[in-house]
Structure formats: structure tokens, C-alpha cells
Amino acid sequence: MRCTKLSLFLFTLVILGCNDNQIVEQPVAYNHTVHLTEAGMDCIDCHLGAETKIHATLPSIKQCKSCHSKSKTESSAEKMVVDAVLSGAEIPWNRIYNLPDHVFFSHRRHVKAGQVACSVCHGEVEKLTKPPSKMIVPISMDTCMNCHDNKSISNDCLTCHV
Ligand code: HEC
Ligand code: HEC
Ligand code: HEC
Ligand code: HEC
Ligand code: HEC
Incomplete structure (x- = not known):
């Protein structure tokens, strides 16, 4: 059973290719x-x-409303947020960190149970004055497995691959 599941998984990966x-x-x-x-x-x-779910999620416009219902500066970026708040439109943020569907990762498990700080996986976000264009700390199968090795967490293929 386990063996069949693993070969099916490996077969799927050949079709999907890698994630740059x-x-x-x-x-x-x-x-x-x-x-x-x-x-x-x-x-x-x-x-x-x-801290509490599988996905961290990107913010909805509701999280901006309390401070950006009118512009306080000349910033054109802030004006775009105010316009979205007033019209109720969502800002279509794009994902940077996005694992392929065959990998399972839970934020709650790492941040709460594992006590791993955001910065270990995402770098110094507090220094970002503009949106990052790619992963600051690249996440790959190796980075997952290295930390699991150090902390004696399972690196069985089926721990992470579904
Ligand atoms: C052990 C590594 C690790 C830690 C610690 C971690 N993240 Fe992530 N984060 C990831 C990975 C991997 C993804 C991509 C997940 C996916 O595609 O399912 C991700 C994705 C995200 C995303 C994109 C949106 C989403 O829903 O996935 C945000 C935002 C994010 N993380 C914020 C945070 C914040 C805030 C913290 C700390 C409270 C944190 N992360 C801690 C590894 C980590
Ligand atoms: C608790 C209050 C608060 C919330 C909530 C908030 N902001 Fe802000 N935001 C500020 C402050 C303070 C500034 C800096 C002064 C200003 O521009 O008003 C700012 C500035 C900005 C700017 C201009 C930045 C620049 O450098 O020009 C943008 C864009 C922005 N916020 C986007 C957002 C978005 C998107 C959300 C929701 C996801 C959000 N903010 C939620 C307080 C907030
Ligand atoms: C006021 C809202 C706000 C706060 C507070 C905030 N973020 Fe974000 N975050 C955003 C928005 C909006 C984006 C998408 C735009 C961008 O990448 O700059 C984002 C993007 C990210 C991403 C990239 C996710 C992806 O896959 O695209 C990570 C990682 C992240 N934030 C981590 C953090 C961490 C860690 C903290 C605390 C140290 C934090 N953020 C605090 C609003 C916020
Ligand atoms: C910096 C260290 C670190 C990194 C990086 C990391 N992990 Fe983990 N991981 C942990 C810790 C610690 C636990 C155990 C949490 C607990 O106590 O439940 C864990 C647990 C897990 C579990 C549950 C294991 C089980 O036996 O139930 C999965 C699945 C997992 N990680 C997947 C991933 C994936 C996928 C990545 C890369 C995207 C990753 N991890 C990156 C530290 C890390
Ligand atoms: C701790 C988590 C973890 C474990 C354990 C793990 N993987 Fe992965 N694997 C990942 C992540 C995360 C990716 C996606 C990497 C990316 O998108 O760059 C991945 C991607 C892959 C890929 C796709 C090729 C690629 O580089 O994207 C293959 C093939 C693969 N894994 C095979 C395996 C096999 C075989 C095992 C068991 C020996 C295994 N993995 C164990 C996390 C893990």
C-alpha cells in the first residue's frame, strides 16, 4: 500500500517538473x-x-480599513489602498511562497508546536520597504530536510509528500 502510494507520487512529480x-x-x-x-x-x-492554521494567508482589504479609509500622505500606493477600502475591492496580491500540491506544510505545526520563528524561513521581513520580488530565504526540499535532521523530525518521504 505504502509502496504503491510512493510510486504514484514519484510518477506525478515527473509530470509536474520543478518549481523555480x-x-x-x-x-x-x-x-x-x-x-x-x-x-x-x-x-x-x-x-x-x-499561528493557528495550515496557511498563513495574505491580508484581505478588511485588515486595511481601520487605518486607510482616507489618505494621510501623498503616497500613490496609499491612495490605491484607500480606493480599494472605499469600493470594497480586494487587492489581488500574488503568492511568492507557494509549494507544489504534492507537498504538505502547516504553519501552526511549525510556528506553535515547533516554535520556529517566521524569520528562520522568511528572512528579515521587517526590513522590507517594498514587496520582495522573490523568496528572501529560498525554501526547497533540502532546507526542509536539513532542519528536520537537526531536530530529529521524520524525513520519511511520506511525512511531507501527499
Ligand atoms: C518552517 C518554515 C516556516 C515558518 C517558521 C513560517 N513559514 Fe510562512 N511559509 C512557509 C512555506 C513553506 C510557505 C509556502 C506554503 C505553501 O505553499 O503551502 C509559507 C507561506 C507563507 C505565506 C504566503 C501565504 C500563505 O498562506 O501561505 C505567508 C504570508 C507566510 N508564510 C507568513 C508567515 C509568518 C507571518 C510566519 C510567522 C508567524 C511564518 N510564515 C512562518 C514556511 C514557513
Ligand atoms: C494600524 C494601522 C494600519 C493598518 C491596519 C494598515 N496600515 Fe498601512 N499604513 C499605516 C501607517 C501609520 C502608514 C504610514 C503613514 C501613512 O502613509 O499613513 C501606512 C502606510 C501605508 C502605505 C504607504 C506606504 C509607503 O511607503 O508609501 C501603504 C501602501 C499601506 N499602508 C498599505 C496597507 C495595506 C495594504 C494594509 C492592509 C493589508 C494596511 N496598510 C493596513 C498604518 C496602517
Ligand atoms: C499591515 C499588514 C501586514 C503585516 C503587519 C505584515 N504583513 Fe506580511 N504581507 C502583507 C502584504 C500586503 C503582503 C503582500 C505584498 C508584499 O509582498 O509586500 C505581505 C507579504 C508577506 C510575505 C510574502 C508571502 C508570499 O508568499 O507572497 C511574507 C513571507 C510575509 N508577508 C511575512 C510577514 C511577517 C513575518 C510579518 C511580521 C514580521 C508580516 N509579514 C507582517 C501584509 C502584512
Ligand atoms: C527550521 C526548522 C524547520 C524547517 C525549515 C522545516 N521544518 Fe517541518 N518541522 C519542524 C519541527 C520542529 C517540527 C515538529 C513540530 C512539532 O513539535 O509538532 C516539524 C514538523 C513537520 C511535519 C510534521 C511531522 C510529523 O511527524 O508529523 C511536517 C509534515 C513538516 N514539518 C513539513 C515541513 C516542510 C514541507 C518543510 C519545508 C517546506 C519544513 N517542514 C521545514 C522544523 C522545521
Ligand atoms: C521535510 C519535507 C520533505 C521530505 C521529508 C521529502 N520532501 Fe521531497 N520535496 C519537499 C519540498 C518542499 C519539495 C518542493 C521543492 C520546491 O518546490 O522547490 C519537494 C520536492 C520533491 C520532488 C520534486 C522535484 C523538486 O526538486 O521539486 C521530488 C522528486 C521529491 N521531493 C522526492 C522526495 C523523496 C523521494 C523523498 C524521500 C526520500 C522526499 N522527497 C522527502 C519536501 C520534502
Whole structure:
């Protein structure tokens, strides 16, 4: 049973190919630094699932409303957010960190149970004054397995591959 599942999985991977660290652009020039310093916010104020769910999630426009219902500066990026808040439109953020469907990863498991800090996997996000165009710390099968090795967590293929 286990063997059949594994060969099916390997077969699927040959078809899917590999996942490169491609350049991603964002619709609005979002700035992490001002929100984490000047606005005093925390990661989970916007990435709602990062401690409690499988997916961290990208913010919905509801998370911007309390501070951006009118422009306080000349920033054109801020104006785009205010326009979205007023019309109720979602900003279509693009994913950078996006594992192929055959890999299982849970934020809750790592952040809560494993006590791994966001920065270990995502780098120094508080220094980002504009959206990153690719993964700051590249995540690959090797980076997953190296940490699992160090912490004596299972590296059986079926731990991560579904
Ligand atoms: C005020 C809301 C807000 C806060 C607070 C915030 N973020 Fe973000 N984050 C965003 C938005 C919007 C994006 C998409 C635009 C971008 O990449 O800059 C994003 C993107 C990201 C991404 C890239 C995800 C992907 O796959 O595209 C990571 C990783 C991330 N944030 C981590 C963090 C961490 C870690 C913290 C806390 C240190 C944090 N964020 C705090 C709003 C926020
Ligand atoms: C052990 C490594 C690791 C840690 C720790 C970690 N992440 Fe992630 N993060 C990932 C991986 C891997 C993905 C891609 C997941 C996928 O595609 O299913 C990801 C994806 C994301 C995304 C993209 C959107 C989404 O729903 O997946 C955001 C935003 C994010 N992480 C924020 C955070 C924040 C905030 C923290 C800390 C509270 C954090 N991450 C901790 C590895 C990590
Ligand atoms: C708790 C209040 C607060 C929340 C919530 C908030 N912001 Fe901000 N934001 C600020 C402050 C403070 C500034 C800096 C001063 C200003 O431009 O008003 C700022 C500035 C900005 C700017 C202009 C940045 C620049 O460098 O030009 C953008 C874009 C922005 N925010 C996007 C967002 C988005 C998108 C969300 C929702 C995901 C959000 N903000 C949620 C407080 C907030
Ligand atoms: C920096 C260290 C670190 C990195 C990087 C890391 N992990 Fe983990 N992982 C852990 C820890 C610690 C646990 C155990 C958490 C607990 O106590 O439940 C864990 C547990 C797991 C589990 C549950 C294991 C089980 O036996 O039930 C899976 C699945 C998993 N990780 C997948 C991944 C994937 C996929 C990646 C890469 C995208 C990854 N991990 C990267 C530290 C890490
Ligand atoms: C700790 C988690 C983890 C374990 C254990 C693991 N993998 Fe992976 N594997 C991943 C991640 C994450 C990716 C996606 C990498 C990417 O998108 O760059 C991946 C991708 C792959 C790929 C696709 C090729 C590629 O580089 O993207 C193959 C083939 C693969 N794994 C085979 C295996 C085999 C065989 C085993 C058992 C010996 C195994 N994996 C164990 C996390 C893991």
C-alpha cells in the first residue's frame, strides 16, 4: 500500500517538473517596515492563519480599513489602498511562497508546536520597504530536510509528500 502510494507520487512529480524561484510583482507597493515600526503591528494582524492554521494567508482589504479609509500622505500606493477600502475591492496580491500540491506544510505545526520563528524561513521581513520580488530565504526540499535532521523530525518521504 505504502509502496504503491510512493510510486504514484514519484510518477506525478515527473509530470509536474520543478518549481523555480520566479520573479513576482505586486499590484501595490506595500511597505512592511512602516507597519511593523510606525504602526506597531504584528505579523498575525495581517497573516491571520500564521499561528493557528495550515496557511498563513495574505491580508484581505478588511485588515486595511481601520487605518486607510482616507489618505494621510501623498503616497500613490496609499491612495490605491484607500480606493480599494472605499469600493470594497480586494487587492489581488500574488503568492511568492507557494509549494507544489504534492507537498504538505502547516504553519501552526511549525510556528506553535515547533516554535520556529517566521524569520528562520522568511528572512528579515521587517526590513522590507517594498514587496520582495522573490523568496528572501529560498525554501526547497533540502532546507526542509536539513532542519528536520537537526531536530530529529521524520524525513520519511511520506511525512511531507501527499
Ligand atoms: C499591515 C499588514 C501586514 C503585516 C503587519 C505584515 N504583513 Fe506580511 N504581507 C502583507 C502584504 C500586503 C503582503 C503582500 C505584498 C508584499 O509582498 O509586500 C505581505 C507579504 C508577506 C510575505 C510574502 C508571502 C508570499 O508568499 O507572497 C511574507 C513571507 C510575509 N508577508 C511575512 C510577514 C511577517 C513575518 C510579518 C511580521 C514580521 C508580516 N509579514 C507582517 C501584509 C502584512
Ligand atoms: C518552517 C518554515 C516556516 C515558518 C517558521 C513560517 N513559514 Fe510562512 N511559509 C512557509 C512555506 C513553506 C510557505 C509556502 C506554503 C505553501 O505553499 O503551502 C509559507 C507561506 C507563507 C505565506 C504566503 C501565504 C500563505 O498562506 O501561505 C505567508 C504570508 C507566510 N508564510 C507568513 C508567515 C509568518 C507571518 C510566519 C510567522 C508567524 C511564518 N510564515 C512562518 C514556511 C514557513
Ligand atoms: C494600524 C494601522 C494600519 C493598518 C491596519 C494598515 N496600515 Fe498601512 N499604513 C499605516 C501607517 C501609520 C502608514 C504610514 C503613514 C501613512 O502613509 O499613513 C501606512 C502606510 C501605508 C502605505 C504607504 C506606504 C509607503 O511607503 O508609501 C501603504 C501602501 C499601506 N499602508 C498599505 C496597507 C495595506 C495594504 C494594509 C492592509 C493589508 C494596511 N496598510 C493596513 C498604518 C496602517
Ligand atoms: C527550521 C526548522 C524547520 C524547517 C525549515 C522545516 N521544518 Fe517541518 N518541522 C519542524 C519541527 C520542529 C517540527 C515538529 C513540530 C512539532 O513539535 O509538532 C516539524 C514538523 C513537520 C511535519 C510534521 C511531522 C510529523 O511527524 O508529523 C511536517 C509534515 C513538516 N514539518 C513539513 C515541513 C516542510 C514541507 C518543510 C519545508 C517546506 C519544513 N517542514 C521545514 C522544523 C522545521
Ligand atoms: C521535510 C519535507 C520533505 C521530505 C521529508 C521529502 N520532501 Fe521531497 N520535496 C519537499 C519540498 C518542499 C519539495 C518542493 C521543492 C520546491 O518546490 O522547490 C519537494 C520536492 C520533491 C520532488 C520534486 C522535484 C523538486 O526538486 O521539486 C521530488 C522528486 C521529491 N521531493 C522526492 C522526495 C523523496 C523521494 C523523498 C524521500 C526520500 C522526499 N522527497 C522527502 C519536501 C520534502
